Amino acid sequence: MTRPSNPENEAACIRRILAGEKRLFHELIRPCERPIYFLLLSLLRNEAEAEDAAQETVIKVYRNLHLFRGDSQFRTWVLSIARNEGLGRLRKNDNRREDSLDALTDGESGDFTPAVLTSWREIPAEALEREELGALLRKAIEGLPAIYRNVVLLRDIEEMDGRETAAALGITEGAVKVRLHRARALLQRELTPKLKRFAPKGRKLFGWAR
Amino acid sequence: MRIDCKHVWEHISAYIDGEVDAELRAEIDKHLETCEICCAVLDSTRNVVVLLADNRVFELPAGFSARLHERLDEELALREGS
């Protein structure tokens, strides 16, 4: 979870950095590290390359800090730089084109109906102590088409709002909503049959065991 | 007019985010009172969304932050020298 820092503090911090207190940049960029990395991982699908691109992004943010106008959130501006870095690398890498952002549009094609169930027993967050549950969720996210993966990553994993997600990805808020809806439907369908076994045992089962 | 299940599914994501208007929300709530399928679809979808927001699902690689700030230090030193 990344919380946007107070915009006033942010603006003051940027002024001080530009005035010569360079080391403050470490603190300015810290809240952006997670979304930068995971947006790039989503685009590039390779941990080493995402890390390298994240470092490159942060250096670019530092070098171009004087260009930040403050008409958007700082994090939004940073993420658009990260996105450009990621897209630039994808373009250079021809063999990944089939998964590029242009490969899929928001057409009506595709089945986005959820898995139909008659009951659901909640999986509590404590179940994440089991590494296999996290692995299952990550695998489902990785399996999503790129345009849905990016949106679900920023909206549901980094918990950014629709407006900031739209600005960071360079799409409309309407497109964010459509893609998020589809991504969640695809994830629900993929995950619910597999998640069931992580539900805590119910009282009935206790009774049976005795 | 009673809305059907498919209609509810179309708005599930917006419903979870509190982005449906009052009238539609009331219709969906009324449908949910008597439809166990839509309740289960809603609960399971919401459950997935809640789990994904947990920072344990996606963690930065070990040492990521240290390496990043080290690289940044090099950059800061470089600019000071010039």
Ligand SMILES: [Zn+2]
């Ligand atoms: Zn229904």
